[in-house]
Amino acid sequence: MNAKLTPAIAAFFHAHNSGQTDAFNELFTSDALVSDEAHEYRGAAIKHWIDGAIAAYHPDAQAIGVAQAGDKTVVTAQVSGAFPGSPTQLRYSFTLKDGKIAALAVGI
Numbered sequence: 027m028n029a030k031l032t033p034a035i036a037a038f039f040h041a042h043n044s045g046q047t048d049a050f051n052e053l054f055t056s057d058a059l060v061s062d063e064a065h066e067y068r069g070a071a072i073k074h075w076i077d078g079a080i081a082a083y084h085p086d087a088q089a090i091g092v093a094q095a096g097d098k099t100v101v102t103a104q105v106s107g108a109f110p111g112s113p114t115q116l117r118y119s120f121t122l123k124d125g126k127i128a129a130l131a132v133g134i
Contacts, residue, residue, distance in 0.1 A: 031089060034127050035099060035120055042087055045080050047073060055128045062132040083107040087116070097121055 031039070034053050041047045050073045054060075060067040060075060067075040079085060085107035093100045099120045106113035114134070121129035 031092065031101065032099065032122060032125070034122060034125055035101060035118075038118075038120075038127065038130075039087055039089060039101075039103070042076065042080070042085065047076055047080070050076055053127055055123050055126045058126070058128055058130070060130045060132075062130075083109045085109075087118075090115070095119070 037053050041050050041053070051070065054072055056069075058068065058072060060072050062075065062079075065075075085105055087103040087105045089101050089103050091102040093102075099122065101118045101120065103116055103118060104113055105116050117133055119129075119131040119133070120127055
């Protein structure tokens with residue numbers, strides 16, 4: 027992929043794919059919201075969300091496209107792992123604030 031990811035988004039995918047999530051919450055603003063699979067996560071729950079997803083699904087997300095939609099950066103990723111329908115494409119819709127992730131919605 028030729029499109030460049032912002033540092034926070036690139037760090038998100040690195041943690042997502044490597045399981046190195048010790049500093050994961052530092053990528054997010056203090057009031058960030060993550061929406062995934064009809065659930066919402068804030069604060070410390072965001073790290074629990076990613077750790078649970080990594081443990082359950084062993085996901086690998088490779089960005090294949092990046093687009094701007096207003097104030098959102100939408101990354102389309104080819105995601106594979108231990109889940110039904112793997113591999114599939116997911117859209118990660120990021121809203122950034124001061125270089126950090128203020129909101130993230132994950133969906134098809």
